[in-house]
Amino acid sequence: MVPLPIDEIMPQLIETLRSHTRAVLVAAPGAGKTTRVPLALRDEPWLAGKRILMLEPRRLAARSSARYMASALGEQVGETVGYRVKMEAKVGPSTRIEVITEGVLTRMLQADPGLSDVGLILFDEFHERSLHADLGLALSLQTQSFFREDLRLVVMSATMDAAAVSQLLNDAPVIVSEGRVFPVETRYLPRSLEGRLETNIVQMIRQALIEETGDMLVFLPGAGEIRRVEALLRESGLPANAFVAPLYGALPQEAQDAAIAQGVPGKRKIVLATSIAETSLTVEGVRIVIDSGLMRVPRFSPRTGMTRLETIQVSRASADQRRGRAGRLAPGVCYRMWTQQEDRALPAHTTPEIREADLTPLALELAAWGADDPADLAWLDPPPKASLEHAHELLIQLGALDSSRRITSHGRDLAEMGMHPRIAHMIRRATERGLTDLACELAALLGERDILRGRSHLEADLRLRVEALRSVAGGGMAKRGEVEVDEGACRRIWQEAGHLKQSWGNMHKERTQSSDSLMEIGALLAEAYPDRIGQRRGSGKYLLRNGRGAAFASEQSLSYAPYIVAAQLDDQGTDSRILLAASLTEDQLEDVCMESIEEETAVWWEKSSQSVRARKRSRLGALILSEATVAQADPEAVTAALMSGIASEGLGLLPWSRSARQLQDRLLFMHGLDKAWPDVSDEALTRTMEEWLGPHVHGCKSRDDLARLSLPTILAETLSWNQRRELDEYAPTHIVVPSGSRVPIDYSDPESPILAVRLQELFGWKETPRIGMGRVPLTLHLLSPAQRPVQVTRDLASFWQNAYFEVKKDLKGRYPKHYWPDDPLQAIPTNRTRPRT
Known part of the structure; x- marks a missing residue:
């Protein structure tokens, strides 16, 4: 076989696996790890006749690498080397190396957690971090810990975070292959890409056909872009010696095999591929790579429960993998459809699928495995809780899990279907x-x-x-x-x-x-x-x-x-x-x-009618399948809906008379003096509505019903017997002034109650009256005969001594018929123009 860089470190890997059961292998693209490592290890004594499983992210890579290894042994696939992918298997009784897609390993582990006939599992291209790869490694690590201490695990890639993987594998040895088969020149755009991607790609293809020799591999985000580029190339005409070969997952196997096969002599092949060609494949004859710098990935939203495809920039790791496709068989060149400045902004690695995927399959596999808590397994990135919660809810709807999130017999049937x-x-x-x-x-x-x-x-x-x-x-x-x-x-x-x-x-x-x-x-x-x-x-x-x-x-x-x-x-x-x-x-x-259809009686406050409504409903989640009016709803439910309406719309729904507001203000005044008195602020009343209002609204269904309530009576019930007796004494509604008038006290400002009274009615009153157990002087608004304030004071004695004489001059000029004595303390108070003699 032709020497490859991986051959140099193979003795180190063999020796490591003789003394360790875990290892990490880092080798550059094209180094040969995919096809050389399994063949080099198949006869190791510790395998003792057991099989080697090698995981590949894609079916095409699994089939291709199996064929290549079988050919190197001079055999057909299905003899020493075979493969097993979804809906297809080529293995036989003598198969020692089995190349499988990652989901197949999960099925094997679920069927036989001990993997009794397997001695080594190779996780190839682990940097792609697919959901199945993360799950397969987590389950394999637990299998190794619980059942098979002799089972070997090797994680391989060209661009992964080797230190993090080594730590996950309990500080497993890291083996690095530094060599590269052939150098690859990297060329960037002089300025940022403008216009349609497909048009620019076609221009670059034509430029590369002129500047370089050999076959070409063009990376595009998806099948749609591949079809459009192919159409543009055909419309504008290709050189006679060039032809196009699409390569993406949905193509038939024959078309995929043709795209990666050795080209026709004298012809130049232009392979238009998605990320399917990024790893584990040698596309024969390729010396040129054109990288669009884009890839399409699924993104799951736990909020909506839906997955959508997004086109994103590739990571640096993916870009390096793509570039490596050009240097496998000869020196090559890589055209990158971005600038060097944009290259420096690329993320180091693609976000692992486990962070952004629909975790329903993962949640079912974990339930089938018996892992009630994902934290019991070893993960590079643990499954996000929100996505896992959504997955559990869906599996319960499907009947795969019971209400305790334990797998059902139906769930086990689903898990086995793969x-x-x-x-x-x-x-x-x-x-x-x-x-x-x-x-x-x-x-x-x-x-x-x-x-x-x-x-x-x-x-x-x-x-x-x-x-x-x-x-x-x-x-x-x-x-x-x-x-x-x-x-x-x-x-x-x-x-x-x-x-x-x-x-x-x-x-x-x-x-x-x-x-x-x-x-x-x-x-x-x-x-x-x-x-x-x-x-x-x-x-x-x-x-x-x-x-x-x-x-x-x-x-x-x-x-x-x-x-x-x-x-x-x-x-x-x-x-x-x-x-x-x-x-x-x-x-x-x-x-x-x-x-899943639930029958319920819904009772709610309807804002438009200002009343409680009750209807019997047949419900499926957010859907109301049918409903009918309920004549006699549960009284407790009606009261709860009424209280909810008051809470949402505010206490304004209640019949606040002037006397009710006055009583509220008086109680707030007393609460300010002594916290033993109830807090009847709107905020406190809203918060404690069940306690003070609840007992009085039974039987009420609407705002009209509420209008018949007596709020003064209800508020008074919040007081103790002593507080009711003391209220009129400490916070009277009115006060009798020297003229004999009974004047109301305004408690709207609980910290400073107001007595608004005509100045002439206070003649002879030497001191400011006090309330609240004698602790609070009233704020006096002294009024003119026209009921307009001429002075505000809380010190009546000082007013008589000082300010009165200036006020008297002004009032005497404006109201000459009225009585304005020189000595107000000796004068006769009056509520008339002049006092009666």
């Missing part, structure tokens, strides 16, 4: 109804990009997709009327559906498939997405069971359905746009959600 719990639950329920074929077709459709094209893509009805899928599979036309269909995608999805039917169709004895099974699409979707059942609330707008809003982008056939199930939404704005959905009848809804 697919998302939503889809597994749908297929299980469909099998019981004799609808397995339809469920498998829906599962395959939902797992791929949309098969409709053009304007028909805006129509969200899943029934159109199933009809188109069946038509193409039956040899029908790929385009019918205005509906454009991706024929290649249909064939691939039909093949995937066939695998599912074969795997799960015989799980239970099925009833005869009904001829009108398309009418059951909504019912099956409701099994998978019970949280996204929607109720129509306007033109094309729906309220979902989880409380979120959703709407169709344009008017369509489903816009008038009373109920729908939304399988895909874009999670943008107040109302998420519905991308894929199906209609649901009331009978289907009640059948699917029978155990």
Whole structure:
């Protein structure tokens, strides 16, 4: 075999694993770790005939690396080296090295926690930090600790944080391969990218074809960009010796294999790829890499319970992996579609999937494993609590967990199916109804990009997709009327559906498939997405069971359905746009959600009518399925709703008469002097409403009923017997002044009660009157004959001695007919113009 950089450190790795059960291997892209390490370790004595499992993030990489190793041994895949991926396996009785995708390891561990016939697990390209890789490592570490001390674990990558991984593995030895096969020149843009990405990529492809030799690997964010770049290249024309080879996960296996195979002599291959080609693959003949600097990742929102795809900048680690694709077989060049300044701002690593993914599959696996608390396992990044909480709620709705969050027998069945719990639950329920074929077709459709094209893509009805899928599979036309269909995608999805039917169709004895099974699409979707059942609330707008809003982008056939199930939404704005959905009848809804529909009597305060309303409701989450008026509601519930209304709208709902407010002010005055007196401020009354008001509102249902209450009487009941007796003495409502008038006291300012009285009525009164056990002088507002204040004082004696004579001059000039004596203390008080003689 051709020497590779990894060969130099292989003796060190072999020796390390003879004395340690854990190790971390860091090797540059192209060093050969994926294909050389398993072969070098397969005959180690500590393996004792046991198998080696090597995890790969993607199916294409698993198949490719298995073929390469088998070829190096002069064998076919399935002999010494085999692979096992979703829906496909090539292994045999003599297989010693098994390359598997990460989810397969989880299934193996759940079936046999001790992995009795496995001696070594290699976690390749661990820097990608997929959800399954993190879970697989966490479970493997616990297996090693509890069952298999002899089990070896090696974590491998080119760009991971080796120190953090080593620490997770209890300070495992770190082995580093410094070598690189061939140098790669990196070229940056002179200025930031402007205009459409696809147009700029095509220009760079043409430039690279002129400047460099060899095949080319172009990294783009997704299949849509790949198709558009391919179309632009074909429209503008390519050199006669160049051809395009797309490479992304949804392509058939034959097309993927053709993209990574050795090119035709004399021809230049331009591989347009997603991140699928970033690691573990050698695309034969590639010497040029063009990196868009973008990747598409799923982002899950615990708030909405939905996942959406986002296009983000690559990390430095991903950019280095991509660049390494150009130097595997010869010196290469990497064109980066960003500037050197922008390169310095790239994040070091891509955010681990466990932080941003839908954790429902993880939560089910942990429950099946028996891990009640995720903290019992070792994680580089523990699962976020909010996402895990949402996952538990969904699994309870699916019946996979009980109310105590323990896995049910149904949950164990779902976990064994190796697919998302939503889809597994749908297929299980469909099998019981004799609808397995339809469920498998829906599962395959939902797992791929949309098969409709053009304007028909805006129509969200899943029934159109199933009809188109069946038509193409039956040899029908790929385009019918205005509906454009991706024929290649249909064939691939039909093949995937066939695998599912074969795997799960015989799980239970099925009833005869009904001829009108398309009418059951909504019912099956409701099994998978019970949280996204929607109720129509306007033109094309729906309220979902989880409380979120959703709407169709344009008017369509489903816009008038009373109920729908939304399988895909874009999670943008107040109302998420519905991308894929199906209609649901009331009978289907009640059948699917029978155990979740709650009957309740709702009693609430209605602001518009200023009264308590009571209705009996049939509820499914946020959806009100039916309701009717209740004539006689529970009196306690009515009172609680009334009190809630008062609390929300304020004490202004109560009949505050002038005497009620005066009593409140007097009590506040006394509370200021002595905290033993009740606090009857609006804030305190609102806070303690149950205590002082509650006993008096039984039987009241509206504001009109409240108007019949006597607040003075109710407030007085907050006082003790002694306080009632002392109130009139310490905080009188009126005071008799020298003229004989009975003048009210204003307590609106509890700290300074006011007595507003005409000056002439106080003649002969030497001192300011006091209240509140003699501790508080009244604030006197001395009024003119026209009832206007001419002086404010709390020291009447001082006023008579000093200010009175100036005030007298002014008042005598304005009111000459009135009585203005020179000695006010000896004068006769009067409430008339002049005192009677």
